[in-house]
Amino acid sequence: MPSAAFRRYTEELRAARPADDGAAEGVLLDQMRLGEDAREGMTAAPDGVRVEEVDAGGRPARLLVPDGAAETSAVLHLHSGGYVVGPFTPHVALAGALAAAAQRRVLALDYRLAPEHPYPAALDDADAALRWLVGQGLEDGVALSGESAGAGLALALLVRLRDAGAAMPVGAALLSPWVDLAPDAAWRAPGSDAGEAIMRRAMLALAARLYAGDRALDDPALSPARADLRGLPPLLVQTGTAEMLHADAAAFARRAREAGVAVELDEWDGLWHVFQSAGEAFPEAGEAVERAGRFLRGALGRA
Secondary structure, eight states, X not given: OOOHHHHHHHHHHHHTSOXXXXXXXXXXXXXXXXXXXXXXXXXXXXXXXXXXXXEETTEEEEEEEETTOOSSOEEEEEOOSXXXXXXXXXXXXXXXXXXXXXXXEEEEEOOOOTTTSOTTHHHHHHXXXXXXXXXXXXXXOEEEEEETHHHHHHHHHHHHHHHHTOOOOSOEEEESOOOOOSTTOGGGSTTTTTTOSSOOHHHHHHHHHHHHTTSOTTOTTTOGGGSOOTTOOOEEEEEETTSTTHHHHHXXXXXXXXXXXXXXXXEETTOOTTGGGGTTSSXXXXXXXHHHHHHHHHHHHTO
């Protein structure tokens, strides 16, 4: 059962959650971009994690370096926001927490956003940042992590690299992954967002259309859960059972296993979308980040 601290935090978020799904598209986009302000106090990296501003393959990024972290491996982290909301808000805190938990350097990328830059801009930026990291001579390898859209972007990058015959990251931690944008995805069913504290179906549907541009939403490049998943590295799929993306995330994990991929499905009873970003607000968030950190340490340890 979710903790009392989680329940209190959820009530506070829901009190600020916009309720009008009939809002105009421009209003919805503004609400999404302003909604990050509802989660105050989560923009700083944790103690013991140094933040360095870098240029990663032509895009700004922050390199989060835990005290004592080896310089021979790293994690590329891709933020959430439905491909339309920018990074350096609670996402930096989550990337820093992952760095501390994994005891590895984490590169938090500021990839280009839709609608100003629809697909494939974000994927191209992630690809370039990964190449930049690999170019640092990390003999123990690189792993990926991401939450929500960032997790979908990480999966799409793995599929692209596999198809190109390129060297693969050693694993990927996918937190509350948004991996299916298609018209028949489970999250589009009425009521799927009933358990959410911030997310709304109308917002996610708009984000999907803005990111896709002229491409079909069921294109595996946009919806990598529908791609051929054979040959991918080990994956962690972490999801709350109350989040609107839970059914899609669980279905993806099953399909990946059927394709021969080593998948750890980590389900959290009653928790909503990207609960991991809540920092120390409730204990489940910290425990989930610790689990993701252990997975990343193990993946990089196998390199």
